[in-house]
Structures are given as structure tokens and as C-alpha cells.
Amino acid sequence: MREFISAFYGNELAIGVQLGAWLFWTALGSALMPRIFSSPPSLSRFSILQFLLAFFFPLTLMAIRASKVFFHISPGEIPGLAEMAKVAFLTLCPLCIVSGFSYTTACQLISELKNHSPKTIGQVYVLEAIGAGLGGFVATLFFFPHLSSIHIVLLLSLINFISGICLWILDSRSEFRMPALILGLVGWLFLFRFSPSIEKTWDQWFWKDLKLLATKQTAYGNLAIVQTGEMLTVFENGLPLFTRPDPLTAESIVHYALLEHPNPEKILLVGGTLGGTIEQAFLHPSVHTIHAVELDPEAIGFVQKYIGTLDWPPHQVQIHFGDARKWIRNTQETFDVIILNMPTPYTAQLNRFYTVEFYQEVRKRLHPHGLFFFQVSSSENAIGKELSEFLSTLYTTLHQVFDEVILLPGDRCRFIASPRMGQLTSDPAILSKRIQERNLQTQYVQNYYIEFDLSKERREYLRSRIFLVPPERINRDFKPIAYLYDLLLWTTHYASFVKKIFIFLFKKKWIDFLLFFIGLLGIYYVFSKASHLPYSEIRLSVLTVGFTEISIELIWILLYQITFGTAYKALALLVAAYMAGLALGSRWGLRWASKNSKTFDRLIGIQCALGVYLMLTIGFLRIFHSNQMNRMLFPIGIGLGGFLGGAQFILANGFFLHKIPSVAKATGTLYGLDLIGAMLGTLFTTVAILPVLGILQTLSLLGILNFFAFLLLVALRLFTKNPSNLDG
Incomplete structure (x- = not known):
């Protein structure tokens, strides 16, 4: 994320577009995996996915940096929204699809180990959240202060490579295990040793028409000094400072x-x-x-x-x-x-x-x-x-x-x-x-x-x-x-249709956005019912919470930036706090979902609690201005939002798995809906809702959408023909 922000000059739209692309491809990967691989999962398949992740991590970093050259984006030029979307969706596609494949495969493997226990998805979800939270804390405390982006990516690549080797050893008797391990480690050591030279070559490639004197990664961005005749120009994240x-x-x-x-x-x-x-x-x-x-x-x-x-x-x-x-x-x-x-x-x-x-x-x-x-x-x-x-x-x-x-x-x-x-x-x-x-x-x-x-x-x-x-x-x-x-x-410098979209959105009021999103949710609900999809209310709840959770994360990051001037160096810490909350909420949801009874009622309660959380956040921001907020409030606030989102997803999965015995199908369905909701949240929130409505009205809009999902769940409880079906 930091690399993409640096590549696109710190523009908040870049964050939304990047997250949207990430979530879209990951959702597609998780949904397609059970349809592409009909055979039972195996450790060898999972190890291959780990090897692919190890390969795609450095490749994705190289692609993001090279994208400005491929798309003819000059130093100091602010690219258009179309260019941002092209770069994000093209560069992140392989890595994220493999990541989506990996999640569903992990769920299937653990399900077999646990004798097809319905807790499988929850356990994988908890482990994923814990890993993301730990990764954020480690990156903030150790990686970012001491390592360059390429070194960090190579370390992640090494971790995935070692993981793949371990899985391969457990599953395979091939005599090529040791040569493959040695070859992979030698290749990684070569890249790590010569990474400064590789990074310097990348920089010179981008600044090829200018005389690049030096670059430096700081806690606030990427600095570069170029010389033109007798003049020196200092750039930060690609834009000229002076x-x-x-x-x-x-x-x-x-x-x-x-x-x-x-x-x-x-x-x-x-x-x-x-x-x-x-x-x-x-x-x-x-x-x-x-x-x-x-x-x-x-x-x-x-x-x-x-x-x-x-x-x-x-x-x-x-x-x-x-x-x-x-x-x-x-x-x-x-x-x-x-x-x-x-x-x-x-x-x-x-x-x-x-x-x-x-x-x-x-x-x-x-x-x-x-x-x-x-x-x-x-x-x-x-x-x-x-x-x-x-x-x-x-x-x-x-x-x-x-x-x-x-x-x-x-x-x-x-x-x-x-x-x-x-x-x-x-x-x-x-x-x-x-x-x-x-x-x-x-x-x-x-x-x-x-x-x-x-x-x-x-x-x-x-x-x-x-x-x-x-x-x-x-x-x-x-x-x-x-x-x-x-x-x-x-937008006046780029495609006219983009400008027309922004002008159209600018004229809209809060009620227009509310009616639009209520209408979208209503259309999805009617379509689900018409298609005879079971428990459409829960599907809509997962979609709504996915939309809400990523918006909460973006809003807290923006609030931090408004309050303290920059979120660049705190980005990993804020994401880690969110993922830590997600892990705790998932663990709590897993404990309650395992008891089977009243899972649906607890799901209703969490859905309501999320709406209340959003309204309380509005009240908090009205009372305490940005100048009065302490840094510790931000990880607490974003972590609480993550807790509610994690608990809701696990409870929904726990209920779903009692009704749909196929782990792969349940995993792909709900995880895909969660990611699609999150993808829509990143794009709509960063591009349209936040710029037009501001933070407080955006929070109120999200709160009402969650109360709408809450009312549908309550209606399902009250009007179902056989209430006992919701208790098992």
C-alpha cells in the first residue's frame, strides 16, 4: 500500500483504487477456486500456491514501479483515475487471485483435518487476521524504520517460499526436494544481495530524462533530488516540493x-x-x-x-x-x-x-x-x-x-x-x-x-x-x-466522462446517496429471493458489513491524517490494529458459533451493534474535535470496528455451514460476498461518498445501511415459518 501511495503521489484515491483492485481479484480467486479444481485439495497444491505467492510478491513490486514508465507517466505528473485503475488492476491481478485460491484451499485442508467441522472457515479467518495484525506491528516497529521496500518484499517472499517447501516436504516424496530448496534459497540470496543495485536501476529508469542525484525513503515518503542545469529540484512521492x-x-x-x-x-x-x-x-x-x-x-x-x-x-x-x-x-x-x-x-x-x-x-x-x-x-x-x-x-x-x-x-x-x-x-x-x-x-x-x-x-x-x-x-x-x-x-485534464461523473456526484445530497444504496441492497435482496438462494438476508448482511468495514478502516486512516498531518508512517500500525480487532472478534464469534444454539440471534445483535458503533463514533467526533484526539484513540477506534466485523463474519459462516455442508461452496460464497462488499466500499467511499458528504455524513450513511440489514435479519426471525431452523 505504501509503495502504491508513493507511486501515485499520496492521493487518497490511489488508496481506494488499490484496495478495490486487491479485494476484487482476491474475491474472484476465492470464488473461482472450487469451480476450477474439482479434485480434493492436497498439500502439494497448497505448496504450489505458496511458491506462486513467493514469486509474485517481488514481481508485483517491480510492476508497480515500472508502471509509470509503461504508461508514460512523467515525474511530477499527476495521473488520471483511469491510469490509476489500469495500474492497480493489472499489477495486483496475479498475486491477489493466488491469495484468494490459497484461502479457500486452506479452508478445505483444515476441514478435512477437522473431520469437516463447521468451525473450519472461522479458524482460517482468525489465523489470517492474526497473521495480518502481527505483520502490521512487525512492519511498523522493525521493517519500515530499517529496510527498503524491496528488502521487505523479499523477506515476505522468503517466508512464503519456506512455507511452500515445508508443505511440499510433508506431502511429497520427490527426490528433487533438496535441490529445489537450495536453488530457491540461492536465487533469493542473489536478489537480496543485489537489491540495492536493482533499486538504483529502477530509479534511474524512471528518472531517465533527468539527472538523478539521490533518493531516500523516510517516515513520510520517498524523496528524490534531480538536477537540471544549475537547478536542483526535490521531489516527494514523485511530486516537486521545491x-x-x-x-x-x-x-x-x-x-x-x-x-x-x-x-x-x-x-x-x-x-x-x-x-x-x-x-x-x-x-x-x-x-x-x-x-x-x-x-x-x-x-x-x-x-x-x-x-x-x-x-x-x-x-x-x-x-x-x-x-x-x-x-x-x-x-x-x-x-x-x-x-x-x-x-x-x-x-x-x-x-x-x-x-x-x-x-x-x-x-x-x-x-x-x-x-x-x-x-x-x-x-x-x-x-x-x-x-x-x-x-x-x-x-x-x-x-x-x-x-x-x-x-x-x-x-x-x-x-x-x-x-x-x-x-x-x-x-x-x-x-x-x-x-x-x-x-x-x-x-x-x-x-x-x-x-x-x-x-x-x-x-x-x-x-x-x-x-x-x-x-x-x-x-x-x-x-x-x-x-x-x-x-x-x-478531472478536467482527463476524460470528460470522469469529469461529468464528479459533477453529477457533487450535486447529490446525503438522502440521494442513502436511497441509492438502499436501492442497490434491495435489488440484490429481490434477486437473491427470485434465484431461490437460501438465507438471502444473511448474504446481504455479509455484503453490507464488508462494505462498512473497509469504509471504517479508510475513515480512521483519513482521520489520523487530518489530525496528525500524515498517515504514511502509521499506516501499517493502523491496519495492524484493525486486523487485531478482527482476530479478537473472529475468536469471540468462533466460540459462540461452536455452541450452535442462538447463533442467528447473536448475528442480529452484532449487526445492530455495528450500527450503534457508527452512530457513537459520530457523537464522539462532534464532541472531540480533531485537535483534541490522542493517538491511542485511533487504534482503539479502528480495532473496535474490526472486532465487530470479525464477529459478524464468523457468526454468519457458523450459521451458513450448518445449512450448506460443502465447505468450499460456503467459503467461496461468504468470503467472496465479504470481499465484493469491501471492494465496492473502497471505490464508492474514496471516490464519491467521502469527498461529497464528508466524514460525519458518511458515518451516518453507513450506520443506516447497517440498521437496514439489521431489520431484514429481524424480519427473517419474526416471519420465518419454522423458527427452529434458525436456531440449529
Whole structure:
């Protein structure tokens, strides 16, 4: 998952598309296995599947990295949704189908060992969840801090290879066992020994048109430094962070902000510290102190090796490392000017720097006559409907907190806000006068540049394209509207039908989504009844919970990202906490399912509990804002969701296996439904529901869907002709 995020620039859509592809192919594999292999399962078949997994792990990593070259995705280019889907579904297909085969085969083998006990699926499900949970914890504590992605994948490959050999030894008497073992280990050692060279070759292949100086994997992403002539550009996860020297960008960021203030003395820079902004700020004679906040401490040291010693005045510059929002919230310092030097909010992670909640924190750190500055991608002379709505949302959101807000035109629209009226100006004559008074020696931001950039016609045109949006379009932490608008702008560069889909979804309200999903579940229920599928209510329950559980996982990851700035380094830990909860819930469900009686009633109770859990989560988030949440709440919250999902799946399987004696058929049916629901959840939640409705309304939608499934189960209990059939 981390590799895919890195390949597609940290975009949350990439997570949803990747998980959707993973779940689709795994569900297909688990459903097809009993239909492809009619013969009884064997250890030799299972060992072959383990060998295939060992082979496909490194192959999949290579395919993901090579995909950007095959699909002609250049460094710094944000690919379209279609490209993401192609890469995800093509690269993950072999690995996930084999994984689905393996699950069903394991269920059949253990069923034979246990004399076809109905607890088989539950035991395999518990073991799978325990393995995933342990894998997440080990990866977080040991693998990610010390090993590269290729080393981690090779270790996983080795584990599966050894597992396959052990199974083969147990089942086979072939004289080729030992040569095969030696050959496999030699091949693995060769790959492990030369993996740094292989990784370097991959990097040079991707950056082949640029001079790649170095790469580094940090806790926050993948860094790369490339050289073009005399300029060095730093990329993070494939997107440019800054270029040095780049006086045009540095001057336009710093001087428009500082010229708005009559006497700037104390400055705060958020992001882009090494892009030349500090040097430009000290050109203003009144500036005596600069604080700068950077997220990744390793990035500064890594970049300094190539840009040389930074000529900053001693004792006047203080660099702080960590989440900028947390630092601003906790510091007691106040500033004349705060400059946000972040990219346009093309992800939900970046969106947290453009919300009402962040602006409120910024205002508390400004002097009474201070100002706040940021800029986003725009258009100098032609602002279309989507761009107009995007800029208007940012303007209205900023106006919720600051009394005075002005916008300055350009290829990047500049937003300047002040706590008091009458502090700001867009008059080029006043700004030009301050340039002369301060004797600024700049290359680009000079009198003629400002007079052209802020001409009356350009200012009036920009003003005509800005309007106040309604309250529901205000950008907030838990409802990232600006991120949605940026998605709309992003789709304008690709297929028009994708843009039309996003525009269509954007106009929909919560009730529209609810009716749509209730309708889908209703259609599935009617189809199941018409096809005479037994216990359609339980099938629908498993499908609904699969949809809900993956959405819960994605929502908690997004909440962590909103609260702490990045989920990149905590991703494995959060997934591990979810899988640990899943294992505990599965173990609890297995214990109750083994008692046979009242399994169905307990299934009803868990279905209701899941709906209650979602509603309580909404209440919790309304009471405790993102700024007040402790890190420990996240593994607890996501783990509790996993517990309920694991218990529900095992209880449903326990009931099903008493009615359908075929382990393979029961396994393929319910596991496939669970994964199909999860696949739909990843795609709908990340692409449509979360961007349009926000976190709180998404949780309420999921809660009602689960109460709908609960009512169907209750109806089955109340209106079945022979209630005793539900108790056995």
C-alpha cells in the first residue's frame, strides 16, 4: 500500500483504487477456486500456491514501479483515475487471485483435518487476521524504520517460499526436494544481495530524462533530488516540493506577503523552507526573526548535502520539525506575517491547511495588525466555472475567520487575510512605493511586474469570478470540500466522462446517496429471493458489513491524517490494529458459533451493534474535535470496528455451514460476498461518498445501511415459518 501511495503521489484515491483492485481479484480467486479444481485439495497444491505467492510478491513490486514508465507517466505528473485503475488492476491481478485460491484451499485442508467441522472457515479467518495484525506491528516497529521496500518484499517472499517447501516436504516424496530448496534459497540470496543495485536501476529508469542525484525513503515518503542545469529540484512521492535556485517562485511567495505589512518584523514560514524563501524575507530590513516549520527532519539533512551550507543569519532563524498545525496550536509565539507555502489541496492531507479549523489556529498566532498569506493554482486570464467555485470556497472559508480578505490575480491566486479591516491593499502604487522605501534588490517582483500583475482589469476580472458560497460548502476538517473541488479541476485534464461523473456526484445530497444504496441492497435482496438462494438476508448482511468495514478502516486512516498531518508512517500500525480487532472478534464469534444454539440471534445483535458503533463514533467526533484526539484513540477506534466485523463474519459462516455442508461452496460464497462488499466500499467511499458528504455524513450513511440489514435479519426471525431452523 505504501509503495502504491508513493507511486501515485499520496492521493487518497490511489488508496481506494488499490484496495478495490486487491479485494476484487482476491474475491474472484476465492470464488473461482472450487469451480476450477474439482479434485480434493492436497498439500502439494497448497505448496504450489505458496511458491506462486513467493514469486509474485517481488514481481508485483517491480510492476508497480515500472508502471509509470509503461504508461508514460512523467515525474511530477499527476495521473488520471483511469491510469490509476489500469495500474492497480493489472499489477495486483496475479498475486491477489493466488491469495484468494490459497484461502479457500486452506479452508478445505483444515476441514478435512477437522473431520469437516463447521468451525473450519472461522479458524482460517482468525489465523489470517492474526497473521495480518502481527505483520502490521512487525512492519511498523522493525521493517519500515530499517529496510527498503524491496528488502521487505523479499523477506515476505522468503517466508512464503519456506512455507511452500515445508508443505511440499510433508506431502511429497520427490527426490528433487533438496535441490529445489537450495536453488530457491540461492536465487533469493542473489536478489537480496543485489537489491540495492536493482533499486538504483529502477530509479534511474524512471528518472531517465533527468539527472538523478539521490533518493531516500523516510517516515513520510520517498524523496528524490534531480538536477537540471544549475537547478536542483526535490521531489516527494514523485511530486516537486521545491526548486533551488528558483527566485521567481520564492520572490512571489514572500514579497507579496511582506509588502502588505507596513513593518514586518517576525515571520512564520510553513513549508518550503529550502526553496529560498528565508533569504528573500531577510531582504526586508525590518525582519529580524523567522520561524519555519517542516514536517520531515530527515529531508533537511538529506537536501543540504547537495545545496551546500545555508547562508542564514545566526540566531535569527529557528527551524521546527513536526506537524505545522500542532506546532501552531501549541506555541505561544505570535507573528506579524504567517506564510503558508504548501501545494494546492489536491489531497485530503493537504486540505487540512485550508480549513476553518486551521485558520482559527492561525488567527490566534497573529499580532492584531498581522496578516496571513497563501497561494493556490489558478489562471491569469480565464477562470472557468470549476476554478471559480474552488477559489470562492477558499475565499468564503477564509472569510469565516478573518475580517478582511483580498485576492491578488496571477497564475497562482494569492489570498491575504487580516484579523482587522483596513490593513490590506491591492493597490500596486502602494506596494511599489514600499519596494522603493525598503530598497528591495529583487529580480522579478519589481514595480513594473506588480503594476502588470495587479492591473485594474485583472483585479476586477478576478473579483467578478469570486462569490460567497453557502454554509454547507465551507471547507472543514471533517468535510474537505476544497479537496473535492480540486478533484473536479483535476478531472478536467482527463476524460470528460470522469469529469461529468464528479459533477453529477457533487450535486447529490446525503438522502440521494442513502436511497441509492438502499436501492442497490434491495435489488440484490429481490434477486437473491427470485434465484431461490437460501438465507438471502444473511448474504446481504455479509455484503453490507464488508462494505462498512473497509469504509471504517479508510475513515480512521483519513482521520489520523487530518489530525496528525500524515498517515504514511502509521499506516501499517493502523491496519495492524484493525486486523487485531478482527482476530479478537473472529475468536469471540468462533466460540459462540461452536455452541450452535442462538447463533442467528447473536448475528442480529452484532449487526445492530455495528450500527450503534457508527452512530457513537459520530457523537464522539462532534464532541472531540480533531485537535483534541490522542493517538491511542485511533487504534482503539479502528480495532473496535474490526472486532465487530470479525464477529459478524464468523457468526454468519457458523450459521451458513450448518445449512450448506460443502465447505468450499460456503467459503467461496461468504468470503467472496465479504470481499465484493469491501471492494465496492473502497471505490464508492474514496471516490464519491467521502469527498461529497464528508466524514460525519458518511458515518451516518453507513450506520443506516447497517440498521437496514439489521431489520431484514429481524424480519427473517419474526416471519420465518419454522423458527427452529434458525436456531440449529
